[in-house]
Amino acid sequence: MKKKTLKSLILAALAAGTFALMPTADAAVQVNPIPNLPENFIKGADVSMLPEMEKLGAKFYDVDGTQMDELQIMKNHGINWIRLRIWNDPKAGPGGGGNTDEARAIEMTKRAHALGLKVLIDFHYSDWWADPAKQYTPKAWENDNEDQLVQHVHDYTKQVVKDFQDAGCEPEMIQIGNEIKNGMLWPIGKLPSADGDKAFARLMDAGLKAVREADPDRSIQLMVHLPDGGDNALYQRFFDSLKKNGVTDFDVIGLSYYPFWHGTLSELQQNLDDISARYDKDVIVVETAFGYTNENFDSMKNCYDENMERIGGFRSTVQGQATGLRAVMERLANVPNGRGTGMFYWEPDWYAVPGAGWKTGEGDEWDNLAMFDKNGKALASWDVYKDVSDKTAKAVAPKFKEVDSIAVEGGLGAPVQLPATVRVTFSDDHSENLPIAWQDAAPVFQKTGDQSVKGTVTVDGKAVPVKGTVHVIKKVDLVKNGDFDDSGSLDGWTVTGDTGVMDVVSKGGDALGKSAMHYWSDKAFRVTATQSFTGLKDGKYTVKVLTAGGGGQNAYQLFIETNGERKAVDIKDTGWNKWQPTEIKDVEVKNGKATIGVALDAPAGTWGSLDNFEFYRQE
Known part of the structure; x- marks a missing residue:
């Protein structure tokens, strides 16, 4: 589009x-009960931002306006677990994002346990955010060889678990790594790898064994967590590789599932059903969120907008937020043999508070996905957690x-x-x-x-x-399949060079409409995508494209070739979902022929999207 x-x-x-x-x-919201939802179903929330927000003056109010502790508000509405991330040394990273170190996680765990809530601890093994796009080794370990890094993961993990135990607040569940589809502790633990994923498997095994050694009674459940909850092929590749390398001693597969990024609910259901049976594990959607508005409450552009609302299938309203959450819980309840055991909302508390940004000096891109309004008042969508378990309620x-x-x-x-x-x-x-x-x-x-x-x-x-x-x-746009929405493919385009790096992506933020041209590779690459035209009327023409990505290319250009000449202009990207226009105007076409395209020369790890190509004769 x-x-x-x-x-x-x-x-x-x-x-x-x-x-x-x-x-x-x-x-008020209307939420139908889920008849087969287990009584012990995990209804959780990641609240890692909370200590930093409170430090900066954030206040929270229940739906009736009563000010109280956010954890108490959540418990009032049916939350029974919280999730907390741990960064090794936030002071060694860029900062922000809650600066979530071990000390804060222990203090929050004590608070949660005092209210009768259980806790999942999320080891990022980084000094900052770890996710599919970045899994940076902590500064203290960055010069390690493989053996040293494996030992550090083991010793650090075991010590942190013992610190929780000594503080009298052993967590009920621990995950080793965060959204690790591309590995962790780069470059040693990066995936895909040339060693059959053995180094990565050693790192995973070290973390898992460390928890088992600190907890010989196995009272702590262990989780392995991937993103892209609707991508069954990814999950099969990843867990088949772990199994092949002998890493099987964990209890739960965790999934991130945001419907505007990670596929349809049907794809989620198929994946949940398959992996729970294939690997004999419980499954938990450990990250999800739904927008309650498309409004933005600070100067930071939000990562969720009107386009993602359309992709996700739930309106950006309080009711839509509640309905979306119920839909995910229903899919989990439908997993055979009761193996769909819970769901966590990611950062429902992160309303816009000055200073509580995703990075030091920047703002909050999550505020319209929170479950509190811009003033910290709980939304009625919190009622979904109790209403889904109300066996006496009548379905509407x-x-x-x-x-x-x-x-x-x-x-x-x-x-x-x-x-x-x-x-x-x-x-x-x-x-x-x-x-x-x-x-x-x-x-x-x-x-x-x-x-x-x-x-x-x-x-x-x-x-x-x-x-x-x-x-x-x-104006008549001459480009065939310039927005990739109807085809969902690269039809009409000729891709040369390292063709495997170029494909089509259909995720909110990576595309302006349904789909976009996308590139990424773990190796250096060169690739060109072109489209040629004949029978053009003489005159001046314009070629345009919108792009977004991480930047860092050696060379990245939009170009047009006609009349034996080539005109090109550099493309500059500034970040994910930050779309930039690039155009070449007043190109004289005289022989009826022209070729437009983009050319990239990029180092390993470079990524980005191109969308809404246009080529037209200027009137």
Whole structure:
């Protein structure tokens, strides 16, 4: 989907009242019970930011406005576990993100246990955030060889567990590493590897054995945690490799599952069912979150927005947040043999508090995914944790609520490809993309301006009208598959060089619409993607693209070749989900032929996305 089209859709939705029906923070939510949800189901929350937020003056209020300890608020609403991350030495890293060291984790564990809450400890084995994009070895260990690093992981892990035990607050569960699909403790423990993943397996085994040695009675459950909860192929590759290398002594597979990044609920269910049986492990969704608004409450751009709302399938409302959480818990309850044992919400407390940023000197990109409003007042969506276990409650079937209006852009005298589906929202604020029956699916307009189109969508057996507007302009975009949304592939593009690094990604933040061209490799690479045109009218042309990524390329250019000449301009990326436009204007085409494209020369680990390519004749 073109960025300008998405903007038009949002404006049209606002005009139609699509976003105006958001419940307030005080509104009650409707949550159906989950009949097969176990009584001991883990209803958890990662609250690692809490000590830093409290230090900076954050206050928390229950839904009735009563100020109290956030842990007490959560317990009041049915939370029975918390999760806490540990960084080795936050002072050695960039800082921020809660500065979550062992001392803070011990103090928080004591507070949780005093309230009867259980605790999961999350070892990052880093001085800062560890996730699929970065697994940096702590500064104190960065000069270790493999044997030394394995020993450090073992000794450090065992000592931390003993410190908790000596403080009288042994945790009930520990995870070794955080979202480790690409390994941990880079470069020694990086995946994929040339040694059959043996070094990584040794590091994992060292951490797991250290806990078992400190806890011979096995009262502490052990977890291994990956992201991308809807990607079954990833989980099979990873755990088959661990098993092959003899690492099997753990109890739980943890998954991160954010529906706007990690696939559909059906894909999550299939993965949960498969891995629990295949590896004989319990499964827990150890990270998830849903937006309650698309508003931003500080100067830091949020990582969740209107586009991700569309991808995720739940409206950015308090009701939508509650419905999304219930949906994840229901999938876990449906895992055969009771192996879906719990869910943790990631940082529900992280509302925008000055100074409590993801990095020192920066802001909060999570505030619209919190379960507290901008003033620290609990949202009614907290009720989901109790309501799903209320066996006396009567289930209410969701009913049709509204259908989005459609707004697209088209070229004068050229067929306009209208969207095949439209978002339909139901009374519980979940949404579905349903097929549209247009009166004319590819209309042609002979005058500029806004033109109306009509269609219908079938909901619960009834035809519901769909209204659409086509903004007709003189410009005709010549690029085939420039936004990758309909194809979900690289159709129309010629990729040369290290072709394996280039593919299509369909995750919010990595794409502006449904999909985008994407690149990444663990090795240095060179790759070019091009599209050629013939039969062009003489005149001046413009080529454009939007990009986002980590930067660091040796060379990265948008180019156009015509009339035997090549014009190119450098592409500059500034971060994930920070989309930057690059364009070349006033290119004279005289022989009817042109080739547009992008060329990359990049070191190992470079990543990024390209979306919304355009090539058109200037009028």
